[in-house]
Each structure stands twice: as structure tokens, then as C-alpha cells.
Amino acid sequence: MDNEQKLTYLASFSHFITHGYMTLLPAVLVVIAADHAMSFMDIGIIANIGYFLYGLGAFPAGHLADKYGSKRVLTIGVFGMAIGSLLVGFSPTIITFGIAYSILGCFASIHHPAGLSLIARRIKSKKGKALGLHGVLGNVGLFLTPLIAAGCTLLFNSWRAAYIIFGVIGIIFAIMLYFIRIDSEPDLAIFDLISRNRKKDKEIAQQLPNTTEEKQQPQKYIIPASLLMLYVGSILSGFIFRGSLTFFPTLFQREIHFITNHDQPVVIAGFFTTAVLSLGLISSWFGGYINDKIKRPELFPMILFVAVAPALYLASRFTDNALLFAAALFSLFFYAWQPAQNYLIAKYTRKASHGKGFGINFFLIFGVGSIATASGGYVADNYGIDRFYWFMSLVALVAIGAAWAVYLLQRYQFRFSWQLAREEEGTT
Template sequence: MNSNEQKLTWLAGFSHFITHGYMSLLPAVLVMITAEHSMSFTDIGIIANIGYFLYGLGAIPAGYLSDKFGSKRVLTFGVGGMALSSLLVGVSQGIWGFAVCYAFLGAFASIHHPAGLSLIARRVESAKGKALGIHGVLGNVGIFLTPLVAVLGIKFFHTWRAAYVLYGLVGILFAVMMYLSRVDDEPDLHWRSFFRWGGALRDPVDDEVAVPGSATGQAAPAKGGADLPGAMLILPVSLLLLYCGSILSGFIFRGSLTFMPSLLQQEVHFITSSDEPVVLAGTVTTVVLSLGLIGAWFGGWINDKIKRPEFFPIILFAIVAPLLYMVSSMTDNGLLSSISLFSLFYYAWQPSHNYLISRYTKKASHGMGFGVNFFLIFGVGSIATAIGGYVADDFGVDRFYLVMAVIAVAALAAAIGVYLVKPYLIKGSLHLVRENNNAR
């Protein structure tokens, strides 16, 4: 990577770190918040669900804005919005104040994935897989490091608010850094840009169409417009299957993160018999999730080395599905071994998946492509929480991991389908036709 590519990779990567940091704080301080506001777990669960839903839903308009106004410009806006929202959460008063501020935090956090990933996909050419791997690693660092920051904030300041204020202050510093940084071919943030629709970003490859059957898998230009009369919809069938995989893997992502501490507390003897099983289960979960750093890095690196990156998700889910079955059926050391291997392999999926999304969407539409992707992962995939709660209550947490093993088999089928339907496109003309009243 050249210096410009390195700069934007680290900017997007740190934005990924702090985004997952903001969205991982609540579980770590949940008990203290409910105690302070005399809230039930149902109340805090509803507030969290609203925030997470906005985290997914907002990715679609964020993707559109990234394509229209520029990825760096929109990403800077999102980083600043997250920082201010985190500060507001930290000083919020009452249940309603907390709920509204947390909803704003979820909405601003939704901006990162379509804006940050489209920035990498559009502007990194020489080592795109490596850049996506770095991006994934820093996001995983945010996931497993944030609970430690929250615990330290509680220990030294005796309040859950300290972590949100600290992250907010760090976010403001990073937003200033983003604002002052210059990235080649990317417009910088000016507030008037969001109100001047005529100043939309025009990418030099706006007329390119993603053709999955091409030698490189990259977008290929339309030839003279002869084959594209009017407004022609060109949609790779593989992209639809990738989006199906987004839902399925989003289910596994949210389900495994939510119920891993409960599973360990229930099925691992030295945790169950501990004086502080909740703390110990959380600590072991952090260690297990840290293995995902290796997977995330490898998942990005490998895509620059193989000719057919569609094969990699097939291999991954062929490994992940039996591992989830083993997690559902083992206890103690067997469970710890299988769930550690799951974390090691599963988190290689996201950089690989993002790489394929960038290949099957045209360059000027990367933002919208990633926006839809992350709405499906975080928004639709979040139903795992409700389904997992039902299965855990009626059958046990371990049975929910069996459900996720079945979901992984479905994800394997979708990954195989992505490769098999590579040559196929959906084409259709979009015409506005005025009805002839004289014909009545």
C-alpha cells in the first residue's frame, strides 16, 4: 500500500475500533445502569434493541450518502456524531434521557460500516484484502477491549458514566483528526455540503457494472451503452446470495456474542463453582474473543493471495458448522477448546465477505452495497437475540448453539451458491411510462 492507502486504512480502522467500542459498552455497565435508574432488564433490553436496530437500519441511508457526498466526508460526520452522543449518554438524566441519547448513539454508529468500508474498497487498490483485514482486527479489538475500559472506569470513578464520557472525549479528538486529514480523491467535510444536493460526488467509474464472471471479478465498463437501454438494472445473482449470507452470519454473530458468557457460566465447572462466576465468565469470554483478531487478519490477508476468494467462505463455514455443533454438545475443557476454535475461524468471515461485496458492486455504489449488507447483518441478524432467549429459556443455552450450527449449514449452502452462480446477472429496464388517457 502507498502512503495514502495506509492513511485511509488506519483512519477507517480506528473508526471501526471506536464504533464497536461505543456499541459494546452497554453490556459491560448494564447492571449499574439498571440499579441507578431502578429499571428492569426488560426496560433496558428494549432501549438496547432500539439502539441496535438503528445501528443496522441507519446503514442504508449512510451508504447512499457515502456514494453521493464521499465516504471520508460522511465518515467524519459519523465519528463526530458518535462522540457527542456518547458524551450525552454519559451525562443523561432519567430513563427517557438515557433512551433518547442511546438511540442517537446507535443511529450515528450505523454510519461507520458503509462509509468506512466503501472508503477502503474505493481507494485501496494494491492490497485491498490486507486493508480489510486491518479494519477487521481493529474492530475486534474494540469488541473485547471495551469491557476492560468500562471496568476500569467503574473502579476509579465509581460510575458507569465514566466510560461513555471517556470514549466521547477520545471520539472528539479522533473526529478532529479525521477532519484535518487529507485523503486523495476524497472530498473533505464542510457543513454546507450536506445541504447542497447539486454538489453530489461523481465517481469516474459511475458507468461501470460489476460483472462477476470477469477475470478479475472487478467492475467492467458498459460497451457504448448499446446493451443498456434506458435505465438498466444489473444485479449479480451472487450478490443476492451474499446478502442471504449476511443475514445468516449476522444471526451467528449476534447470537454467539450475546450468549457466550451464559453458556460458559452454565457448562464450565471451574466457572460455575467460582465465587464470582459472572466476572470469570466475562473474562474467559474476552480471552476467547481475542482469538478472533488472528482470524480477522488472516481473512483479509488471504484474499490478496488466492485467485478465487469465493472459495474461502465455503471452507470457513464447512469448519464453523461442526464447531458450533461441538460447542452445543460439550462441557468443560472440550467446550473451551471448541468455542476457542470457533472464534479463531469465524471472525475470518467478515473481511472475506466485505472483499466479495466490493467485487460484486460497482465502484460508485460501494457505500450503498455495504449499507444494505450491514443492515442485514446488524438489523435483521439481531433477531438472534429474541430467538436465542426463547430457546435458552425453554431448552437451555447449549441448544441455541445447535440452532446456530444449523444456520451455519445454511450459510455454507449460500457460500457455495455464490461461486456456482458467478456468471449470472439479473437484468431489467426501468422505464417511466405515461398512461394514454385517449385509449380508455
């Protein structure tokens, strides 16, 4: 296995386990709410905090990945997620559950800027294919987790078992990630992270993309207009992603009668959520593959949302088998968006700033998009969960316009007369 294949699989499995951690809560949401006598609004607020931190942490994670190396930061993230998952599993009260879930969200925020910058920097050819595989394994985490969580709840008669099992798996993978070597990527060593020794800093600078010459030459601060519109699309898509993913199991339990009347509605809803989300494997792979082939990748997200908007509307109107069909249609198209978005973020950001670019992107997707959990919980309590899917169809219509603007504005840039630069050490 060559270096590019190795780093692709490591980053992709990290994506798998990250989405696994953050999908456990939707899968057992109904059980936790009943266990603690909480409303959907209350648990939605806790989830909102965790998901917001999941996005907010992407800011510093992207900066650290650019400065210290993607593999180093990714290793810390995997270790932290594993510990956070164990803390959630053993939390005795709803307060400690909320604190532990916040810790899990903080460390989970590291993967996307670190893992994707690792691929964007080190993959020289077939970058779209690597991003596609990354997306596929992320979706494997999405669709397998509800089934695993439901199975653990049934087998151990406790929602906690799923978090504990995932925590153990995470520790094993973190140890593997620590010892596996990747060319040109510095490995995790605590001394290197806290030392301010100039020799160590020089060694790191040689391994990471060098921007010294750029800093020495005064230049204008330039932001591609298309990049800003990509970030607008991130907010809209993040809302749809978090809202649909969080409430699919609940929607199925409420609106599909053979699930509602079953002896184990949580297990059956988890099974059908898994089946629906598994279609995202096809779209994730295709979303990465097609970007290596087409001349105008900016148009691809717009085409996807043209299909996503009616699929969400139909999901809000249908019940039983028709609802399953609408949900499957949504999954088949929507999950092609992420690898396409990652491809465009890499295209419109400088190599030395990939970590920051992905950090901003995933803060908007997971941080700002996390308001879908609290708002969805409010709508579910007061109007019915189906109304929330109707609202998300309107968000998808706006996303069509944002995606179209990315294509229209690709030749435009915002230029500023000031320069954003960091003061070098030793200067006053």
C-alpha cells in the same frame, strides 16, 4: 505515510471504535439488568432496537457516502457516536438510556458503508490486505471492549464510566479525522452539505466516481445472482455475530463454574470473553490476506462455516474448560468471514455503488441480524442460554448452503427491462 496507508489506518481505527461502542452493552449487560431490575428479555429488546438502527442507518449512510464522499460522512458518524456514548453514560432512567442507545446505534451505522467504500474506492493494490487490517482493528475493538468495560465497572463501581470514557476518546478521534486530509476525498464542511449551489455539486462530482455517461445511456438493471446470495449470507452471519457476541459473557457466567463462584464474575467473564475474541485477530487478518491469493474467493466463506457450525454446537453442550475451547474454535474461524465478505461485496458491486452495496450488506448483518438479541433473551429466560447457541449452530448449517450458492451462481445475473435512474436537477 502515503495516501493509501493513511486512509486505511483512519478507516480501520474508526472500525475499532465503532465495534467498541456496540460491544459495551454485552460486556455490562448483567450489571445493567441488575441495576434496573430488568429481565434479559427486556434489555434484549432495547439492545434489539439499537442494533436494528445500527443496521438500518447503513442504507442512507451508503447513499450519502456515494453522493458526498466517504470521509465526510465518516467524520459525522464518529462525532455522532461519541455524543451518543456520552448520552448513554449520563442517562438517568431506563427510558433515556433506550433513547440514547438508539442515537448511538444510528450514528454507529455510518461506519461500515462509509469506511469500507473509502477503502474499496481508493485502494488500488492489495485491497484484501487493507480489508484484513480493517477487520483486525474491528476485532481489537470487539475483544478489548469487554475487558475495558469490566475494568471500568470494577474501578468506578459503575457501568456508566465505560460509556463516558469511550465518548471522550471518540471526540478526540473525530477532531483528528476532521483535520487529516486524504487525496481525492472532500473534507467535511457544513456549508457544502446544505448548499445546493451547482458549482459545489460539480466539484463533488469531479472528486467522486463519475457515472454520468452510464446514466445517459439506457441500460438494463442488472443484479448478480451471487450478490443476492451474499446478502442472504449476511442475514445468517449477522444473526450469529450479534447472538454470540451479546451472550458470550452471560454464557460464561452461567456455564463456567469457576467464573460463577468468583467474587467478581462480571470482571472474570469479561476477561475470558476478551481472550476468546482476541483469536479473531488472527482470522480477520488471514481472511483479508487470503483473498488476494486465492483464485476462487467465493469458496472461502463456505469452508469457514463448515468449522463454525460444530463449534457453536459444542459451545451449547460443554461447560468449564471445554466450553472455552469451543468458544475459542468459533472465534478462530468465524471472524475470517467479515473481510472475505467485504472483498466479495466489492467484487460484485460497481465502484460508484460501493457505498450502497456495503450499506445493504450491513443493514442485513446488523439490522436484520439484531433479532438475535431479543430472541436470545427470550430463549435465555425460558430455556437457558446454552439452547440459544444450539440454535445458532443450525443457522450456521444454513449459511454453508448460502455460501456454496454464491460460488455456483457467480456466472448468473438477474436482468430487468427497466432502468433505475435519478432525475437530474432542472428537468421536469
